[in-house]
Amino acid sequence: MPGLYMLDYGAGNVRSLVNAVNRLGFEMKFVEEPSDILKADKLIFPGVGAFGHAMEALNKKGYSEPLKEYIASGRPFMGICVGMQSLFEGSEESNLAGLGVIPGIVKEFNKSTKAVPHMGWNAAQVLKSNDSENDGQSINYSIKNESEYYFVHSFAVPYTNKVKDWVLTTTQYGDEVFVSSVQRGNIFATQFHPEKSGFAGLRVLRSFLEGTGIVDDSKVTMTEPVPQNRLTKRIIACLDVRSNDNGDLVVTKGDQYDVREKEGGNDVRNLGKPVDLARRYFEEGADEVTFLNITSFRNCPLGDLPMLEVLKRTSETVFVPLTIGGGIRDVTDPDGTVHPAFEVAGEYFRSGADKVSIGSDAVYAVEKYLANGSKKDGTSAIESIAKAYGAQAVVVSVDPRRVYVKDPSETTHHVVKNSKKGPNGEEYCWYQCTVKGGREGRDIDVRQLVTACEVLGAGEILLNCMDRDGTNSGYELELINDVKAAVSIPVIASSGAGCVEHFDELFENTKADAALAAGIFHRREVPIQEVKSYLRKCKVSCRAVDTKL
Template structure:
């Protein structure tokens, strides 16, 4: 069995790490370079770096900030936010990213996934999917523009399309759970892992050590992403990995 990954996330807004609840009410929690280095020292397996306002403000991700982070961090780095072209991807990869994450731009132009995969390889292409439960349609609905704009798209069907277009990994965030610390949306990840055969990073909702155990015991996702519990020191990555080992979940 492949070892499960623990992946902290830096949500960055104009060069500062921010955290909110259900994608709003953002609070400044620090400098991205300092926080990234601290996570690496704790034993993080990877780092996801999301420029959370780039798409909504119609600007590209901050290459200079990414370059600074990459100069201090030697674990794999995934970067997303405001990526609209293959040139944007290339700039981020040259700045030190190992993978790029597409979200809103992929929904609007799925061929962008294919173009990136053909140039850089599917292993570089992460499609991020923000979703929330849509009860009247009995489905998980896709939401874009940093959680601001729902679209008429089923998240499971979109996941299948993204993989067919060349995505090598999916980063799936439950907006219903984001920042709530009430546990991961297990139904969402059970549904997705049955539908696609690429690695899935689960995001949104962890608040306790056993939330990670439940995720890996009850679903077949490959990685768990967390932000606020690590940012505010409520849990450490070492604590999470120790609890997972106790539960006989394979970690690095």
């Protein structure tokens, strides 16, 4: 399609959208200057992160007025996430005005009743229908009530009569019903990310690309939304990536971070190639894929980081969210050039990542924050990345270990009563945060860390437990419940899964938003499809595996 353009104002991961469009057999041009917008026959506007940052960029680059002119011309337009929010009059997130195409204000979710950001796979209830064909354009753009789509946002447009005529679908999150897509004439936009919604999302993109992009609104019938809570629990495949002794990148897994074979040699344990394994997990139904960089190539020059190429290649065939962890910090090239963590994260986003995971540097940032009287100074990687790309782009990976005490009075740290008693029968422990891959303990507990990271701007916690790692004994339920009670952001449970029952035990006994596993998936001891089948039998909501385009 020669006239298909994408408007990229310079924030977040647009590579996945380009790859999704290419996968469907289309090529896109990039808007490079304001006049390019009016050259388009079809225009896609994806947005990631903060509303204010997006509108500031649009205004600064001179895109706002040509964009409004393009939309008014009647040519097909598709907005995604912040690209949809920008169509409204404004947002509680910023004092900058939106494009004003649609009446209404984008509002923040109520944090007192649920985890925010709204992150994960949820349904989109279609409210519009028509009795006749629309010259090749589906009225619902192939959005199906029975499918789930990937959302990641803290702000949304509430469903009201003011916006009713624009609403194509609504979605319920907790006690709130919000607009998850809009449609009128030539305008179509989604709050969810089609390019990250698996084959269900690719079908939505294909409908826009292959159709006319224009719907006859005079033939549309509207219905009211019916309450339906369908946010699913996420199952995440984690790939620990490092170079082996031959310099090849491999996915590995070990016992307590020791990744070398004990029998038949001392080579690095090789469980597969990262790009191939990630594609396998996508096809098997993983809701997200996480790469953890656990080797010395964290110190490579920014432009030569091997994980950048891994992400670029993975995003060509994997259309679910990708997270990268390890090495998200200030990087100094051999010539002395310093690249701040914010810039490093930007390279990962442009290479296909949707989120970055910060580990040791988060601990150091919180130590500094606490020493400064619990005051933010804007210098941490968490703060700088969240400001530009949104809280949902920042995951804090926590590596704690138990420190047992006989009585809570023995420590100044927050303690938890643990079902696993200590070596001398202790019933209490505090969870000590560690750095450097668990090799060094710090004088800070998990509750101090996660609450401070939420204040600094993190949007999600990846909660490990060194005492459970590699044990196949189940998740650390007491730790998970304690962290969920302390923060209002989503929590991913990690470390200890060994069988399908452990996943049900986790979701039955905690409010964890997602479960992450590694070795049992790599070795096919517990296939992802088997986990999801078992969870559905146990009445745990999880996304069905969708394998057809």
